[in-house]
């Protein structure tokens with residue numbers, strides 16, 4: 150139990166619940182990563198009696214964990230939860246029922262759950278049992294944090310973040326130079342952190358051929374948080390001895406391809422531990438990127454982090470599939486032999502695709518900027534498909 154000498158406001162406790170929800174981001178798919186805090190408000194101070202977040206693999210749900218910690222202290226207490234408590238009988242009974250049984254008196258919730266099994270029923274169950282329910286506190290923050298889950302449920306595809314590193318002269322690398330360094334070690338650590346909170350990382354086969362990446366999270370203490378790796382490889386060019394294939398038995402590696410992949414290549418990749426999924430082709434015979442996202446959504450992936458080269462970024466931008474763009478700007482120009490991406494004016498390309506500047510941070514000599522498509526966030530409020 151944690152006691153504060155001052156009373157905490159509803160907003161302060163919800164901020165804590167949001168931070169708890171963030172803890173298991175990337176480890177709960179297809180479930181959302183929810184946070185929950187149970188408190189007893191006294192006249193001059195607040196007592197935190199339970200804290201919970203959705204556990205690895207998606208269960209137990211956040212509320213269950215918080216209620217278990219609170220025990221009898223939950224009776225008459227207030228629960229703050231980032232997503233509407235569930236109302237359905239899944240692998241366990243509904244969280245709303247557990248809250249009622251535990252004697253929670255008031256529920257403050259940031260965001261409704263669009264899952265058709267829940268969608269308003271959680272709130273209705275709580276209210277029917279006489280619990281005071283308040284909805285919408287810090288809703289915009291929860292909306293952003295839960296964008297992956299909301300996107301899969303509401304739009305039927307994952308929330309797609311793309312990352313690209315560009316030199317000041319607009320290049321992503323140098324011809325024939327493999328993994329050409331555009332940004333430094335601090336930027337790399339930021340990438341590891343972004344990888345860790347995603348459910349899967351996506352690359353095109355061109356990146357595999359040029360860089361032979363491992364796409365893991367190499368941060369102390371977070372080594373076991375490497376998400377699944379997905380390769381879009383229309384014709385089966387993924388080398389059998391590349392890093393992703395060699396480690397496929399430890400970290401799931403999924404190849405999305407078309408009928409153009411030779412059958413024996415598919416068998417060899419599967420023998421080495423990869424999963425090979427056939428998806429629809431676009432008119433040019435390549436993996437249809439929209440169909441690829443459909444497939445990944447079907448696999449329960451909420452939040453997808455694409456480390457794109459020029460080809461994949463162009464394809465995804467032109468289809469309006471990218472929701473958030475992390476643009477890393479390196480300090481050194483590439484010059485002669487440089488490989489351009491995002492057109493002559495990358496910022497204009499992003500603006501034309503509907504992105505707005507969100508935030509910037511300095512990482513050593515590099516500037517890491519994030520752009521967000523407001524239309525993407527707005528679409529997650531729309532009616533379910």
Ligand code: AOF
Nearest residue numbers: 180183203210211234235239240244264
């Ligand atoms: C909550 N608290 O922490 C989470 C919730 O397959 P199940 O039974 O785990 O149910 C999955 C659904 O539960 C998921 O689609 C979403 O609506 C909700 N997730 N709900 O009360 C939680 N993660």
Ligand code: ZN
Nearest residue numbers: 210234235244
């Ligand atoms: Zn639940």
